[in-house]
Amino acid sequence: MEEPLVDKTGEESLVVIEVKKQLYLAGPLIVGSLLQDVVQMISVMFVGHLGELALSSASIATSFAGVTGFSLLSGMSSSLDTLCGQAFGAKQHHLLGIYKQRAILVLTPVSVVVAVIWGYTGQILLFFGQDPEIAMEAGSYIRWLIPSLFVYGPLQCHVRFLQTQNMVLPVMLSSGVTALNHILVCWLLVYKLGLGNKGAALANTISYLTNVSILALYIRLSPSCKSTWTGLSTEAFRDILGFLRLAVPSALMVCWEWWSFELLVLVSGFLPNPKLEASVLSISLNTISLVFRVPYGLSAAIR
Template sequence: MESSSSEHTTQQPLLQPQLPNTNPETTSDLENTLSDDNLTLFRRMRKATWIESKILFRLATPTVIVYMINYLMSMSTQIFSGHLGNLELAAASLGNTGIQIFTYGLLLGMGSAVETLCGQAFGAQKYDMLGIYLQRSAVLLTITGILLTLIYVFSEPILLFLGESPEISSAAAVFVYGLIPQIFAYALNFPIQKFLQAQSIVVPSACISTATLAVHLLLTWVAVYKIGLGLLGASLVLSLSWWIVVIAQFVYIVRSDKCRSTWNGFSVQAFRGLPEFFKLSAASAVMLCLETWYFQILVLLAGLLENPELALDSLSICMTISGWVFMISVGFNAAASVRVGNELGAGHPKSAAFAVVIVTAYSFIISVAAAVTVMLLRHVISYGFTDGEAVAEAVSNLSPLLAASLILNGIQPVLSDVAVGCGWQAFVAYVNVGCYYVVGIPLGYLLGFYFKLGAKGIWSGMIGGTAMQTLILIWVTFRTDWKKEVDEARKRLDKWEDKKEPVLQ
């Protein structure tokens, strides 16, 4: 994490003739309240909390809906597959968590570069650059997607090479083939999503996702049970649903007045400066991939245990529930990144720091409530996925670890997205390498295989790595000099701002 050593100066962003979606509370009221020495500390904090809470929930609530519904599409596909049989559930779980999450993590991570640049550019009112960042990211992610297609095509030999069961690997490969179109939907969706979030435009995405979920459930039911397409049909419908979301969001951007200042059409600038843009995208990708692959490795290791079908079924159910609850944190994460990026771009260090505290507090409270709910329902939650009693008992035994993961997920992802808002991706990547791959995975392997604790041991060790990473992020965030981060944001925007080029006709 780099810090500027230059003296902090106040610089007002240039006014544009049209201010899209600018919230007065975001740009001035919170900073003024936090700087008002005429108020007592208690009154200042109370007023600031009220202002930030309104801003946060206006942004976070629709964002949570978007992420939860998008995740529910994958979750429902897994549930439909699970009711075909335990083999199909294990195959869909391995295909989703072992192959698909690799692509998801890589492309979402690369798309986070848009989150940093668009969030800070919007706060600084450099609106014309948002559309350029969107297009550059889409170009890079599409090129990456072409390369990732090879992993999907050769998924069966890859899974066999990793030591997975031949029967499960063969079925998982069939499921994965249907997810190939989803790769390119991801490549366009993530930049579009970050582009809209940076402007606090999230309600349209929530409406689009909600409508798409209804279509997805109907089409999956028809494909799996009425037409009898099985695993391949389930995954093809999932890919189609993601494309519906992408197309609908892009139509909104092109036709909406709210994006008039930030989307000026296709530009040749999208193909300029790609190597430098790739460096920031790569740092973002490494940071997020190290997190998503961490839990992917948990599932892959479980496939090497005795009775891998039971281990995969129970762990995949826990991971699915964790992922669903995690979407709440992800919604708050995205809000945190937007809030921090906007405030740094606008030159408001106190507001950026205060936004971190508030969003972390809310996300932690919600995650604790979710953990308590999981413990209360631990004996029955598996029956929504499969009817097996052995799986239900295994899930019940893993529930305390699931609850612990949920609590950690209420803090760690929020702080990771604060890092995205500040542009600290490279620093967090180093932290992730140490905590996850030097500590967590070796410890999980030791507990799971050497001490014969099975899935419980693997997961326990990996939770230790997550806990260590969370503590480091808390410490670093606590020690951050937010005035210097404002200077860094200004330097970053000055570096990435381009001269206007003609729009492609």
């Protein structure tokens, strides 16, 4: 038997109340995650106006970066959903700030390792048989993307720190400001300064830095975070292995899902016309990624 929308007293049922709560959280989560995701897409769109080779190499580089770096950092930081969520539910609010600091400490050396791998992207792609021209251009693009690694990890930690406290509006607004700013940054670097695809890659770092700076200021100044952020603490250096025991499985879950999409772009480089095929497939998968943000936001709201 279906649950009535209102009970006998005329008040809303628990189901309706819960649905409203879920939508209140899910809406900003959907928009916020979409706006975060659109940053790299905007960069690739600007590169697309530079020619077929520039677009295909940036697409391959972005997919390689997603497979080897961004998916790993996003997955490891997702362990904060569990740690911070449990601490917040248990009213041990000070632990949220410690967990956030610990996650950033762990993600930094991981980013160093990934940066070394990215430095040899061109040679790696050549080794696996990618088109030489695309491989070299992709290697150049991703080297300019390396600084974004060291900003993307802390950004994901800040986002999850706030989301586990149901503070979804600041994340959405910050991501919105960043996305709008990213268009201007790309235009300045790509066209006005003449950096081409290198400027589009560098623009990611600037925009991620803008986003994390806004969130860090909000956490530092907002009364809402007074109990969860109590400043830097040496406790962040403790139980690193305990954090890794949760972060590694979390990373694997996210990576398997992410790789299933990004590997398609990498494989497209083996097709007869790799410049065209990689470009078309990248545009298609980026569109699918935007649609995917709707169920992602809905599922994130129930965590």
